[in-house]
Amino acid sequence: MPLSSRTLWLDFSIRKAKVYRRVGITAIRGFNDILPEEAELWRHIEEESFMVFSSYGFSEIKAPIVEKTELFSRSIGETTDIVEKEMYTFLDRHGDSLTLRPEGTAPVVRAYIEHKLYESPVTKLYYAGPMFRYERPQKGRYRQFYQIGAEVLGDGSPQADAEALGMLMGLFDRIGLEGAMLQINSLGCPDCRPAYKKKLYAFLLDRKESLCDNCKRRIDANPLRALDCKNPGCVEATKDAPSIIESLCADCADHFRKVQARLERLGIKASINPRMVRGLDYYTKTTFEITASGLGSQNAVAAGGRYDGLVNELGGPRTPCFGFAMGVERLALLLKENGVFKKKPLSVFIALGENAEMKGMELLKGWRQKGLKIAEDFSGGSLKSRMKRADKAGARYVLILGEDELGHGEITVKDMATAGQERVKWEFVADRIAP
Ligand code: ATP
Ligand code: MG
Numbered sequence: 001m002p003l004s005s006r007t008l009w010l011d012f013s014i015r016k017a018k019v020y021r022r023v024g025i026t027a028i029r030g031f032n033d034i035l036p037e038e039a040e041l042w043r044h045i046e047e048e049s050f051m052v053f054s055s056y057g058f059s060e061i062k063a064p065i066v067e068k069t070e071l072f073s074r075s076i077g078e079t080t081d082i083v084e085k086e087m088y089t090f091l092d093r094h095g096d097s098l099t100l101r102p103e104g105t106a107p108v109v110r111a112y113i114e115h116k117l118y119e120s121p122v123t124k125l126y127y128a129g130p131m132f133r134y135e136r137p138q139k140g141r142y143r144q145f146y147q148i149g150a151e152v153l154g155d156g157s158p159q160a161d162a163e164a165l166g167m168l169m170g171l172f173d174r175i176g177l178e179g180a181m182l183q184i185n186s187l188g189c190p191d192c193r194p195a196y197k198k199k200l201y202a203f204l205l206d207r208k209e210s211l212c213d214n215c216k217r218r219i220d221a222n223p224l225r226a227l228d229c230k231n232p233g234c235v236e237a238t239k240d241a242p243s244i245i246e247s248l249c250a251d252c253a254d255h256f257r258k259v260q261a262r263l264e265r266l267g268i269k270a271s272i273n274p275r276m277v278r279g280l281d282y283y284t285k286t287t288f289e290i291t292a293s294g295l296g297s298q299n300a301v302a303a304g305g306r307y308d309g310l311v312n313e314l315g316g317p318r319t320p321c322f323g324f325a326m327g328v329e330r331l332a333l334l335l336k337e338n339g340v341f342k343k344k345p346l347s348v349f350i351a352l353g354e355n356a357e358m359k360g361m362e363l364l365k366g367w368r369q370k371g372l373k374i375a376e377d378f379s380g381g382s383l384k385s386r387m388k389r390a391d392k393a394g395a396r397y398v399l400i401l402g403e404d405e406l407g408h409g410e411i412t413v414k415d416m417a418t419a420g421q422e423r424v425k426w427e428f429v430a431d432r433i434a435p
Helices: 003-022 036-055 069-076 081-086 105-114 158-175 193-206 213-218 232-237 250-265 328-338 354-369 383-392 403-408 426-433
Strands: 066-068 088-091 097-100 123-132 144-153 181-186 270-272 284-291 300-306 321-327 347-351 374-377 397-401 410-415 421-425
Touching: 036 123, 036 144, 036 158, 036 328, 066 069, 066 105, 069 081, 069 097, 069 105, 105 123, 105 144, 105 321, 144 158, 144 328, 158 181, 158 250, 158 284, 158 300, 158 321, 181 250, 250 270, 250 284, 284 321, 300 328, 321 328, 347 354, 347 383, 354 374, 354 397, 354 403, 354 426, 374 383, 383 397, 397 403, 397 426, 403 410, 410 426, 421 426
Parallel strands: 181 270, 347 374, 347 397
Antiparallel strands: 066 097, 088 097, 123 144, 144 321, 181 284, 284 300, 300 321, 397 410, 410 421
């Protein structure tokens, strides 16, 4: 081995060793790095969502990721899994109890009240960002996860529910999510739910021995939780539980019927699942969940419903609302598997010689202004090694500017997918390599 390449090899190994030493600290389980390739898909999901939401008149709101603990315990409910065992709660240096938000609705409602957004008749808001729950990490379930959500505040009509569901199903269709299935239910209101709770309580009392400890303990305070429990014993014991739909008051039953009629008009299939109570206590009337196959048991990609009492409960005026959140990790997993999302093609620019480099900078500036994605390779070396590098970087096209091309106002475009190449006039490069 010649001395120069030996030195190079040694140098390389030392650098590698240094890197390994630094990697001693890893991410916390359930908290993920989203690497560039994945992040591009996430951005695509976000951009499509924001575009669809704004076409329905929604505007973005950015709330903080930390709130006073009380906001969540009061809104989500003291006897829910989230509040009992999933929140990241800590005391700050002043001794105040703070919580990393486990969901996005309560912060939006807090901001809505605090900034008197209720002064306009209907407020439509969307948000995106990380949520935190201390759950058992597994495929599609993490401790930090990313939600995109939307809330309609100030509209109690069944039309609002159907429109929001139509918007969500339309979005899924647009981004190419396959097999999205909508399930709906109604949880009634403070007029009719107490009677149902009593009925369910009596039913559960007879089967108390088959319930898990958690459900046994909560049976008095919150019998509905047993219907949401994933413990096989509880699922079996509540199989024939009384249906909440049969206990709805006239107003809730009418609302539910109207939501269904409107979904039908929108061409959206919905199956009724009277067991679906959701994991948060603030829901009233319509609740829903959208599932997709290919995620194993973590198959819910979006969920939400109506919460007509929450704004008032948190100190604002009586304001009927409807909202939902979707899980970006789960959507990204599904879209990656079905291969519908195509990344913007990458080109790599190679200049041969200093003149080509100088002109190249000018050309690149113009092409990038047109939105082309071009990385440059000004590293020198042989054309062969530079082509190899471009291939490794995942280039779809390699643009080669040599002396001859320079003289003709052209560039060689090599298509890495077909291995074909052609000379293209500078002004037509954008048309040739655009996605
Ligand atoms: P699940 O039944 O899967 O636990 P959930 O009822 O707790 O969901 P919501 O609180 O309604 O879910 O949140 C809406 C969406 O956010 C879910 O449908 C899912 O896509 C996503 N989501 C919820 N929890 C997690 C998590 N721990 N990791 C990843 N995504 C999540
Ligand atoms: Mg959950």
